[in-house]
Amino acid sequence: MSAAPTAPARRFRLGWPQRVFSQVLLMQLSVAGGVAVLATGLFLAPLSDQLDQEAMRRALAIAQTTAAQPQLADALAGTRPAAGGPVQAGADRIRRSTGAEYVVVMDERGVRWSHTDTGQIGKIVSTDPSEALAGHEVMEIDEGTLGRSARGKVPLRDTGGEIVGAVSVGIEYDSVRARLLGAIPGLLAYAGGALAVGAVAAYLVSRRLQRQTHDLAFSDISALLAEREAMLHGIREGVVALDSGGRIRLMNDEAQRLLGLGAEATGRPLDEALGEGRTADVLAGRVTGEDLLTVRGRRVLVTNRMPTDDGGAVATLRDRTELERLGRELDSTRGLIDALRAQDHEHANRMHTLLGLLELGMHEEAVEFVTEVAAVHRATAEQITEKIHDPLLAALLVGKATVAAERGVALRLSGATLLPDRLVDPRGLVTVVGNLVDNALDASAGSPDARVEVELRARGRTAVLRVADSGPGVPAEQRELIFTEGWSTKELPAHGKRGLGLAMVRRLAERQGGSARAGEGADGGAEFTVVLPEALTDAGPADGGPARAEVTTAALDTAGETR
DSSP states (O other): OOOOOOOOOOOOOOOOOOBHHHHHHHHHHHHHHHHHHHHHHHHHHHHHHHHHHHHHHHHHHHHHHHHTOHHHHHHHHHSOOOTTSHHHHHHHHHHHHHTOSEEEEEETTOBBSOOSSGGGTTSBOSSOOHHHHTTOOEEEEEEETTEEEEEEEEEEEOTTSOEEEEEEEEEEHHHHHHHHHHHHHHHHHHHHHHHHHHHHHHHHHHHHHHHHTTTOBHHHHHHHHHHHHHHHHHSSSEEEEEOTTSBEEEEOHHHHHHHTOOGGGTTSBHHHHHOSSHHHHHHHTSSOOSSEEEEETTEEEEEEEEEOTTSOEEEEEEEOHHHHHHHHHHHHHHHHHHHHHHHHHHHHHHHHHHHHHHHTTOHHHHHHHHHHHHHHHHHHHHHHHHHBOOHHHHHHHHHHHHHHHHTTOEEEEOTTOBBOSOBSOHHHHHHHHHHHHHHHHHHHTTSTTOEEEEEEEEETTEEEEEEEESSOOOOGGGTTGGGSTTOOSSOOOTTSOOOOHHHHHHHHHHHTTOEEEEEEOTTSSEEEEEEETTOBOOOOSOOOOOOOOOOOHHHHHHHHTTO
16 A cells, blocks of 8 residues: 655745734834844944043153153263163053053153063153154154054253153053943843833834734735725715714715715815704714704715724715605505595596486486586686796695695685796795695694685786694794704604605705795695795796696696605
8 A cells, every 4th residue: 555645744944924013023122122223333433532531641741750750851861771771660650550451661862761561671662653753742652563553752951951852651551441342231131221222112013903903914904995986986875983072084985976076075074064054963973863864965874873993983874865865756646545535536436426417317416516526626727827827836736725625724825925936946946835735634634624825926027925724833943953854743654754745945045045944834734934035037028827737637736746
């Protein structure tokens, strides 16, 4: 049997670590070590120069003290250079007492009269004595017959001040180097302590960074950032990130589109970028809850907000405009079905009545009954079209009148109503009138003598709308609150949200520079007044006749779109 193949040995290679903790720790330790080495070098360099200067000044001081002795100059003039002479004896005594390496006395020719090596006495010195013999004092580090030393040279003068020679004193350089080397261990101890403190600090910083980055590698963090950017700009929901100070930290493309802001809004305070209003309140957290509705321009937005650990927050925005439109269309379709069902029931009752009158042979009564029924519907349509000349608005009110009649509410136009056919934005006014009439019908339905009165009139280019009902009215403390997005006293409809109708009415009015307010009617019910400046074009040769709009299913559907 052949032996099973063995797995290849795993190779372990040393390389740069991948974790942020390890990388940062190594980098900080490298920096701390480099700083310690650099500081040590910067300290040793001036220390060496300082020790050199100290040694040269000491040598010069010994030379000056030696040259100041008058007997030395007298001995130099009265004797000859010899190993047992008075000059050698005096110089040797000074060398031993001061610890100098050598004390050399020379005449004006440069001949040694004293030396540590007596064999050098009587010979010319090995270094140039011209500066000292010229009357100058010299400090230097130099090489001589005794090796490298710190030297001091001064002129030797007799009692008359004449230069008769020079004195050269040397300090052994090994003693200077020994002092320098002796200072290094202490210096390294301080450097090691500083390096240890730096290493501990680097470890603590790296541990904190490890916790904050969840021990990820730099490549992982880079990949996460790239994925986050792709996700933020790829999702179809708006995302707005705020810092603890309420400034916009991040906005993706969808959020910019929904809020109508540009990339320059990033970094600005939220209230400054959005202005005052419910949208800013919801995003800032001043209004709390889930799936909060807000209106921004022509868009209906659903907003959720999640606080973050650093005191900021992340808010998501969903565009609900199309869903709200579909919901209103569904409500209008249901209302239309209910109205048609009621009309079918009423029509069946009238047909049964007509059939009974015919079977009883009461032909004249049957004719009167048919004439009366037809006249009621025709009168309502003619009354509306005579006062409201815009076809869309007239069709809306005819449809609303039919729905009101089925609900037991009398819908009538005031005597002051007169609106010419020169509206700038008929569909916008249809939205305003439809929402207010729907609210009035809901409020007055079931009340005694239930009625809704609508007044539409023109004052130059300004349109004024007033809708009053016989319902319970709106308390004074709630007359501003009812215009807030999401506020409603009604039950939730099938599509889940209410509280947008009156908010949209005020938003449409304010967009045209107008106003919308709630008050108390003459009969104690609610009364809403909307003023729309510049809602009509300039008057032509004639404002046009009544809008002979037929009340068809399409007209009723137009009426239902405002709900």
